[in-house]
Amino acid sequence: MLCQRLGLPVLLALSGLPLTGEEPMPPVDLQVVNVRAQGAVGDGKADDGPAIRRALSAAVTAATASGAGAQVIFPPGTYRVLPDPGRRVAFEISGAPGLVIQGTDARILAGRADMGLFSINDCDNGKLAGFTVDWEVLPFTQGRIVATDAEGGTWTGFGHNRLMHML
Numbered sequence: 337m338l339c340q341r342l343g344l345p346v347l348l349a350l351s352g353l354p355l356t357g358e359e360p361m362p363p364v365d366l367q368v369v370n371v372r373a374q375g376a377v378g379d380g381k382a383d384d385g386p387a388i389r390r391a392l393s394a395a396v397t398a399a400t401a402s403g404a405g406a407q408v409i410f411p412p413g414t415y416r417v418l419p420d421p422g423r424r425v426a427f428e429i430s431g432a433p434g435l436v437i438q439g440t441d442a443r444i445l446a447g448r449a450d451m452g453l454f455s456i457n458d459c460d461n462g463k464l465a466g467f468t469v470d471w472e473v474l475p476f477t478q479g480r481i482v483a484t485d486a487e488g489g490t491w492t493g494f495g496h497n498r499l500m501h502m503l
Contacts, residue, residue: 366434367398367406371415378413380445385417385426396432405434405461410442416472418447425452432459439466449473 372378374394375387388408395406417426426446429435444467446453453469456462483492 366404367395367402369395369398369406369408371408371410376410376413376415378411378415378442380414380416380443382416383418383447384415385419385447388415388417389420389427392427392429392437395435396429399432399435403433405436406432407436407438410437410439410466412441414443414445416445416447417453419451424450425455427453428455429459430457433461435459435462437462437464442466443468443470446471 369391371384371388371391374391376384376391377387378384391408395408399406419426444453446469449471454464456464481491485491
């Protein structure tokens with residue numbers, strides 16, 4: 337289900353593995369939108385989400401209007417992102433044929449543990465490449481169980497340098 341919803345390139349990005357491959361050669365008439373031109377900083381501190389959403393919106397509009405696609409480029413940098421208030425996904429893209437989202441040594445840093453990065457639907461012949469993805473706060477934890485109480489239905493564990501107790 338997750339693989340069908342996100343697709344292999346997004347799953348690879350979410351794994352933290354860098355995505356590599358040949359640089360796309362956009363057609364001459366392809367609209368190119370640079371996230372920095374829309375206000376993204378790429379310093380790993382500022383919330384670049386609004387600027388990236390503007391860039392994606394411009395590219396989706398161009399891809400839909402032309403039918404030839406569009407390209408959003410991310411120069412080198414760390415782009416910290418948060419979703420819009422009330423949303424759990426930073427970037428929702430729909431109906432953009434031929435959309436290419438291309439990073440060049442770019443890192444996307446999710447600012448919340450409970451968020452997704454991309455929801456991509458109805459975007460035939462698209463490409464997402466050239467990114468490493470990470471979370472500021474991991475969406476999971478690991479640790480060691482140090483005590484259990486089967487009768488009480490509780491456990492106590494140690495993880496991320498703090499004592500945890502679960503009822």
